[in-house]
Amino acid sequence: MAKFTFAGGIHPYDGKDLSKDKPIQDFLPKGEAVYPLSQHIGALAQAIVKTGERVLKGQKIAESGGFVSAPIYASVSGIVKAIEPRRVVTGDMVMSIILENDSQFESVKFEPEAPLEDMSREDIVNCIREAGIVGMGGAGFPTHVKLSPKEPDKIDYVIVNCAECEPYLTSDYRRMLEEPDKLIGGLKIILRLFQNARGILAVEDNKPDCIALLKKLTANETGISVRALKTKYPQGAERQLIYANTGRKINSAMLPADVGCVVNNVDTVVAVYRAVAEGRPLIERIVTVTGDAVAHPQNFRVPIGASYAELAEAAGGFIKQPAKIICGGPMMGFSIFDLNVPVTKTSTALLALTQDDVSMMEPGPCINCGRCVEVCPGRVIPSRLADHVEHFDEEAFLADHGMECCECGCCSFVCPARRHLTQEIKSMRKIQLAKRKK
Amino acid sequence: MSERLKVSSNPHIRSKVTTNGIMLAVVIALMPSAGFGIYNFGARAALVILVTVASAVLTEVLFGLYRKKQTVSDLSAVVTGLLLALNLPVSIPLWMAALGSVFAILVVKMLFGGLGQNFMNPALAARCFLLISFPTAMTNFECDAYTGATPLAALKAGEQVNVMDMVVGRTAGTIGETSVIALVAGACILLLLGVIDLRIPATYIAAFVLFAGIFGGHGFDPAYLSAQLAGGGLMLGAFFMATDYVTRPITVKGQYVYGVFLGIMTGIFRIFGPGAEGVSYAILLGNLLVPLIEKVTKPVAFGYGRGGKRHD
Numbered sequence: 001m002a003k004f005t006f007a008g009g010i011h012p013y014d015g016k017d018l019s020k021d022k023p024i025q026d027f028l029p030k031g032e033a034v035y036p037l038s039q040h041i042g043a044l045a046q047a048i049v050k051t052g053e054r055v056l057k058g059q060k061i062a063e064s065g066g067f068v069s070a071p072i073y074a075s076v077s078g079i080v081k082a083i084e085p086r087r088v089v090t091g092d093m094v095m096s097i098i099l100e101n102d103s104q105f106e107s108v109k110f111e112p113e114a115p116l117e118d119m120s121r122e123d124i125v126n127c128i129r130e131a132g133i134v135g136m137g138g139a140g141f142p143t144h145v146k147l148s149p150k151e152p153d154k155i156d157y158v159i160v161n162c163a164e165c166e167p168y169l170t171s172d173y174r175r176m177l178e179e180p181d182k183l184i185g186g187l188k189i190i191l192r193l194f195q196n197a198r199g200i201l202a203v204e205d206n207k208p209d210c211i212a213l214l215k216k217l218t219a220n221e222t223g224i225s226v227r228a229l230k231t232k233y234p235q236g237a238e239r240q241l242i243y244a245n246t247g248r249k250i251n252s253a254m255l256p257a258d259v260g261c262v263v264n265n266v267d268t269v270v271a272v273y274r275a276v277a278e279g280r281p282l283i284e285r286i287v288t289v290t291g292d293a294v295a296h297p298q299n300f301r302v303p304i305g306a307s308y309a310e311l312a313e314a315a316g317g318f319i320k321q322p323a324k325i326i327c328g329g330p331m332m333g334f335s336i337f338d339l340n341v342p343v344t345k346t347s348t349a350l351l352a353l354t355q356d357d358v359s360m361m362e363p364g365p366c367i368n369c370g371r372c373v374e375v376c377p378g379r380v381i382p383s384r385l386a387d388h389v390e391h392f393d394e395e396a397f398l399a400d401h402g403m404e405c406c407e408c409g410c411c412s413f414v415c416p417a418r419r420h421l422t423q424e425i426k427s428m429r430k431i432q433l434a435k436r437k438k
Numbered sequence: 439m440s441e442r443l444k445v446s447s448n449p450h451i452r453s454k455v456t457t458n459g460i461m462l463a464v465v466i467a468l469m470p471s472a473g474f475g476i477y478n479f480g481a482r483a484a485l486v487i488l489v490t491v492a493s494a495v496l497t498e499v500l501f502g503l504y505r506k507k508q509t510v511s512d513l514s515a516v517v518t519g520l521l522l523a524l525n526l527p528v529s530i531p532l533w534m535a536a537l538g539s540v541f542a543i544l545v546v547k548m549l550f551g552g553l554g555q556n557f558m559n560p561a562l563a564a565r566c567f568l569l570i571s572f573p574t575a576m577t578n579f580e581c582d583a584y585t586g587a588t589p590l591a592a593l594k595a596g597e598q599v600n601v602m603d604m605v606v607g608r609t610a611g612t613i614g615e616t617s618v619i620a621l622v623a624g625a626c627i628l629l630l631l632g633v634i635d636l637r638i639p640a641t642y643i644a645a646f647v648l649f650a651g652i653f654g655g656h657g658f659d660p661a662y663l664s665a666q667l668a669g670g671g672l673m674l675g676a677f678f679m680a681t682d683y684v685t686r687p688i689t690v691k692g693q694y695v696y697g698v699f700l701g702i703m704t705g706i707f708r709i710f711g712p713g714a715e716g717v718s719y720a721i722l723l724g725n726l727l728v729p730l731i732e733k734v735t736k737p738v739a740f741g742y743g744r745g746g747k748r749h750d
Contacts, residue, residue: 010453012451012453013451091445167451239740239741240740243740249740249741250741251739251740251741251742252741254741322443323443323444324443324444324445324446324450325443326450330448330449330450330451331448331449331450331451332448332449333448333450334448335443335444335445335446335448335450336443336445337442337443337445353450356444356446356450357450357451357452358444358446358450358452359444359446361452361456364457364512364553365552365553365554365555366554367457367460367514367553367554367683367684368554368683368684368686368688369460369683370683370688370690371455373688373689373690373737374690377740378739378740379737379738379739379740380737380739380740381688381689381736381737383688384688400736401739401742404739404740404741404742407448409448409449410449412448412449412452413449413451413452413453414453414455415452416453416455416456416457416459416460417456417457417554418452418456420446420447422447422448422449423446423447423448426447
C-alpha cells in the first residue's frame with residue numbers, strides 16, 4: 001500500500017511522550033467560568049441570560065447569531081456575574097458571559113431528542129447545530145455548516161482527522177484510545193447524512209496502538225476504513241489530509257465538499273455523538289497540559305470556560321520558569337502573556353516551554369537556500385512572499401499565490417536565517433482577507 | 439507570574455540549522471581540497487589561502503565599520519575567501535590574491551546589499567576579474583611541483599593525459615581544483631548534512647558529458663570523457679559554486695534547467711572556446727539568467743493546475 005502523505009512538511013521534535021500515556025482526568029474548575037461569545041468562525045453568539053440569573057450546567061446561555069454561528073452552553077452551575085469584554089487567547093478582548101461557579105455542577109437532564117433511527121437528515125443537522133458544535137481542532141468552523149453541503153449525495157468521503165500532527169498534543173490520541181466507540185459512533189451518525197459516502201479514520205502512523213484499536217473496532221463496518229498516514233507535520237492540515245487520503249486537491253478558494261469530502265476532527269466527531277446519541281450540548285473538551293516547564297504533564301477533560309491558570313495548577317503548576325506559554329501546539333498555537341484566559345471550544349492544549357527559540361535569535365538576511373520552498377505544503381515560495389510583504393507589494397503577493405498559505409509555520413521552522421516568514425505572510429493574508437470582506 | 443513571558447506569532451519552535459551552521463559546513467567540506475592543495479603545491483598554497491581568507495574577512499569588517507553594522511560573524515566571508523584561493527594558481531602574487539578578495543567582498547557582495555543580495559558568486563566573479571586583469575599570472579600554473587600545462591590544456595592540445603593522476607589530484611592546476619577525490623569527499627559531507635542536494639551537480643555533469651560526447655570530437659570515448667570530468671574546475675564548480683544558494687534558482691524545476699544550462703555552456707566554452715577552461719564563465723553566465731529561469735519555473739501552488747491522481 002502506498003504511503004498516504006503529501007509533498008513538503010517537516011519532522012519537528014514531537015514531545016508527545018510527555019503526556020501520551022496519561023489517561024484523561026476530569027478537571028473541575030473552582031473559579032469563575034468565562035464564555036466568550038465568539039468561539040467560532042462566523043457571527044457572534046447572542047447572550048440570552050441576564051446578570052444575576054442562576055444557570056445550570058448544560059443550560060443554553062447564548063443563542064447562535066446566524067447560520068454561520070453557534071450557541072453556547074454553561075459548563076458549570078452558578079450566577080451570571082457579568083457580561084463584559086474579557087481577554088481571550090489571541091490577546092483580543094471579546095464580549096463574554098461570566099459565571100460565578102458555585103461548584104455544585106448542578107446539571108440539566110440530558111436526553112436524546114429522538115432515537116437515532118427515527119431522525120431525519122435535518123433532525124441530525126439541527127441537533128448538531130443546537131449543541132453548539134464547531135471544529136474543535138482549532139479552526140472553530142460551525143460543524144452544522146460543514147455538514148450541510150449543497151449536494152450531500154455528491155460527498156464521497158467523510159474523513160475524520162485523527163492525524164494530530166501538532167507536536168506535544170495528545171488530546172486526540174487519548175480520546176481515540178479511551179473512547180473509540182464514541183468516535184466511531186459519531187462517524188456513523190455523520191455518514192447517515194451522506195448516503196454515498198465512505199468513512200475514513202485517518203491516523204498518523206506514530207500512533208500504531210490507535211490504528212490497531214480502531215481497525216479492530218471497525219472490522220465489521222464495511223463503510224468505514226482506518227488509514228495509517230505518514231507521520232509528518234502538517235499531515236492534519238485539511239487540504240493536505242484530503243490529498244493524502246483521496247488524491248484530490250483543493251485550493252484556498254475551494255471547500256472540501258467541492259471534491260466530495262467532509263473533514264472533521266476527532267473531538268468534533270465525539271461531540272457529534274454526544275449531541276445526537278446522548279442529547280448533550282458541547283460543554284467540555286480534552287485539553288493537553290504539557291511542556292518541559294509543567295510539573296505533571298497530562299490530559300484533562302475540561303469544562304469550556306475554565307481558566308488556563310487553574311488548569312496549569314491542576315497539572316502541578318510550573319516546576320521551572322516558563323519562557324513562553326502557548327495555547328495550542330508549538331506550530332500553530334497562540335503565545336499568551338496572561339494565564340487568565342478561558343478554555344474555549346477550540347483550545348487543544350496549554351504548552352509551557354522553558355526556552356523560546358524565537359526570541360533567542362535575530363532574523364538575518366535570506367540566503368535563498370530554498371528550505372522554505374522544500375517544506376511548504378502550499379507549494380509556494382515563502383521567502384519571496386515575505387519579500388513582497390516587506391515591500392508591501394500586494395499585487396505580487398497575490399500573483400505568487402500568497403493566499404494559498406495555510407499558516408502551518410513550516411517555513412519559519414526551517415529558515416536558517418530565522419526570518420519570521422509565516423508571520424509576515426500571515427499578516428498580509430489578514431489584510432487581504434479584510435479587504436475581501438469590504 | 440513574576441517573570442515576563444515571551445510572546446510572538448506562530449510557530450514557536452525552530453530547527454537547529456542556522457546560516458552560520460551552513461557556512462561552517464561549507465568551510466569544513468572544503469578542507470579536504472584545501473588540505474590536498476597544500477600537500478600538492480607546498481606551503482605557498484597555505485599562504486595564498488591565508489591571504490584571501492584574511493583579506494575577505496578584513497574587507498567585510500571594514501565595510502561593517504563604515505556601515506555601522508557588523509555581518510562578518512555569518513562566516514560567509516570565510517567561505518568566499520577560501521573558495522577564491524582554491525580557484526587561484528599557487529604562484530599568484532599575494533597582492534593579487536588579496537585584491538581578488540577585496541573585489542569579491544566589496545564590489546560583488548557588499549555594494550549589492552551584502553549576504554543574499556549578490557547576483558553573482560563573489561569568488562567566481564573575483565576569479566574572472568583577476569583572469570581578465572592579470573591573464574599571465576592567472577594562467578601560470580608552473581610551480582616547484584609541476585611544469586607545463588594543466589591536464590585540460592594538454593587534452594585540448596591533443597596530448598595524452600593520465601586520468602588516474604587527475605582523479606587523485608597529482609597534476610598542475612589551481613590550488614583546490616585538482617583532486618577529484620578530495621572534492622567529492624567534501625561534497626559528500628555537504629550532501630550528508632543536507633546542505634546541498636544532487637539536483638544541480640548531477641544535471642550539470644550529465645548535461646556536460648552528453649554535450650562533450652556529442653560535440654567533443656571523440657565520441658563517447660570513456661578516456662576522453664573521464665579526463666574532461668576530472669580536469670579543470672568542473673567538480674569544484676559543480677559541487678561548490680553552482681550550488682551556491684544565493685546565486686542559483688530557488689525553484690526546484692529551475693535548478694534542473696540551471697544545471698543543464700551550465701553543462702551546455704561549459705561544453706561550449708571548453709570545446710569551441712579559445713581556452714581549455716569554461717566552468718567559471720558558464721556559472722557566472724548562469725547566475726545572470728537566474729531571475730529569468732525562476733520566472734518561467736515558478737511552482738504551481740497546491741490545488742492549482744492539474745489535480746492530483748486519485749489512489750483509492
